[in-house]
Amino acid sequence: MTCLYYRSLVDDLVDHELSPALETTVREHLGVCPACREEYERSARLKAALSDLTCPEPGSSYWQESAALIRARTIDSSDIIDVPTDIERRTQERMSFYRSLAAVAASLMLFFGSLMVDSPWGTSAPATTDLLTQDIALSTSTTATREMGGGYILEDERALIARSVLLVGTPGMVINRSGIMTTSGTDRKR
Amino acid sequence: MNDSVPELLKRLAQGDAEAFAELVGRYQKKVYYLAYQMLGNHLDADEVVQETFVRIYRRRKELSDVTNFTSFLVRVATNYAIDLLRKQKGHSRLDDLVDLPGDSQIEISRHVKTPRELYRDKVLMDEIRRALETLPPRQRTTALLHDVEGYSKAEVAQILDCPEATVRSNLHIARKKLKAILMKRLSAEE
Numbered sequence: 001m002t003c004l005y006y007r008s009l010v011d012d013l014v015d016h017e018l019s020p021a022l023e024t025t026v027r028e029h030l031g032v033c034p035a036c037r038e039e040y041e042r043s044a045r046l047k048a049a050l051s052d053l054t055c056p057e058p059g060s061s062y063w064q065e066s067a068a069l070i071r072a073r074t075i076d077s078s079d080i081i082d083v084p085t086d087i088e089r090r091t092q093e094r095m096s097f098y099r100s101l102a103a104v105a106a107s108l109m110l111f112f113g114s115l116m117v118d119s120p121w122g123t124s125a126p127a128t129t130d131l132l133t134q135d136i137a138l139s140t141s142t143t144a145t146r147e148m149g150g151g152y153i154l155e156d157e158r159a160l161i162a163r164s165v166l167l168v169g170t171p172g173m174v175i176n177r178s179g180i181m182t183t184s185g186t187d188r189k190r
Numbered sequence: 191m192n193d194s195v196p197e198l199l200k201r202l203a204q205g206d207a208e209a210f211a212e213l214v215g216r217y218q219k220k221v222y223y224l225a226y227q228m229l230g231n232h233l234d235a236d237e238v239v240q241e242t243f244v245r246i247y248r249r250r251k252e253l254s255d256v257t258n259f260t261s262f263l264v265r266v267a268t269n270y271a272i273d274l275l276r277k278q279k280g281h282s283r284l285d286d287l288v289d290l291p292g293d294s295q296i297e298i299s300r301h302v303k304t305p306r307e308l309y310r311d312k313v314l315m316d317e318i319r320r321a322l323e324t325l326p327p328r329q330r331t332t333a334l335l336h337d338v339e340g341y342s343k344a345e346v347a348q349i350l351d352c353p354e355a356t357v358r359s360n361l362h363i364a365r366k367k368l369k370a371i372l373m374k375r376l377s378a379e380e
């Protein structure tokens with residue numbers, strides 16, 4: 001064993017944390033190695049000096065004044081805000097999560113619901129608005145395109161995409177009769 | 191009032207203000223001395239005492255579940271003291287004795303056995319404190335809790351919320367640095 005090994009055990013020896021057998025081995029080495037013994041003695045002196053470290057007393061009146069100030073800031077204060085307990089914190093987090101989940105579910109239901117209403121697979125609702133009239137017109141033209149078998153995107157799919165963009169798109173954006181998206185007020189081609 | 195600490199904590203959790211006042215009376219000195227050792231001046235130690243008990247009061251509802259109140263209290267205090275050290279918000283130690291109330295000076299003088307002893311102790315304590323102040327907050331706190339306050343490594347790990355291996359490592363590095371700084375003093379005391 002080298003001196004490096006024994007010096008790594010000096011802290012444990014000072015703290016009395018070595019097994020009796022190992023302590024005997026280390027002490028035997030310290031008996032024959034002045035450098036390691038010096039290291040051990042410095043460590044022991046440091047520990048003794050630290051354990052003797054004291055601090056000045058702040059004065060007898062300080063404790064009462066300090067306690068009175070703590071009382072004023074806690075028991076007698078109306079401004080004190082309690083930290084929620086773990087159970088309260090977990091309940092709050094859970095409630096917040098459920099609220100977010102409900103909001104997402106509601107948004108998804110609205111989104112897919114409106115897609116179903118407007119799509120050719122959905123139940124046709126009475127055309128009461130301009131938009132539904134446009135959709136019916138687009139659906140009618142779909143059949144012809146489908147029969148012709150042309151293009152990767154069918155007319156009804158294009159209408160579906162346009163409708164989806166409209167639902168999530170810029171506020172004020174509308175679709176005109178030719179299926180071109182425009183912003184309200186100006187007819188700008190995309 | 192001779193209630194045990196668990197009883198006091200239970201009463202405090204139920205809203206008994208006097209139980210809190212009793213806990214302050216029992217533990218404020220412990221918090222003050224620890225904070226003084228860490229920060230080296232009266233003003234910062236006083237701030238730690240105040241803030242620690244305000245934080246304890248704000249968390250009073252969860253105190254009935256605390257099994258080791260001393261560790262819990264010391265943890266709150268050291269966390270705040272480490273924050274102060276990191277912000278380098280600490281006041282100058284040189285101002286400290288000047289800022290102490292008048293009766294504190296008298297109180298300090300009561301500890302004096304002889305002028306020679308006072309001088310020797312003061313020089314040694316000052317050297318150790320200056321050496322401690324050069325250590326990073328975590329190493330300084332580990333050395334103080336273990337070597338000055340006498341907590342075991344397992345308790346220090348619990349207080350600082352870190353593995354015991356980290357405590358060992360921090361303590362080893364802190365002692366090595368202290369020995370290097372205090373080399374002359376530790377060798378001269380043979």
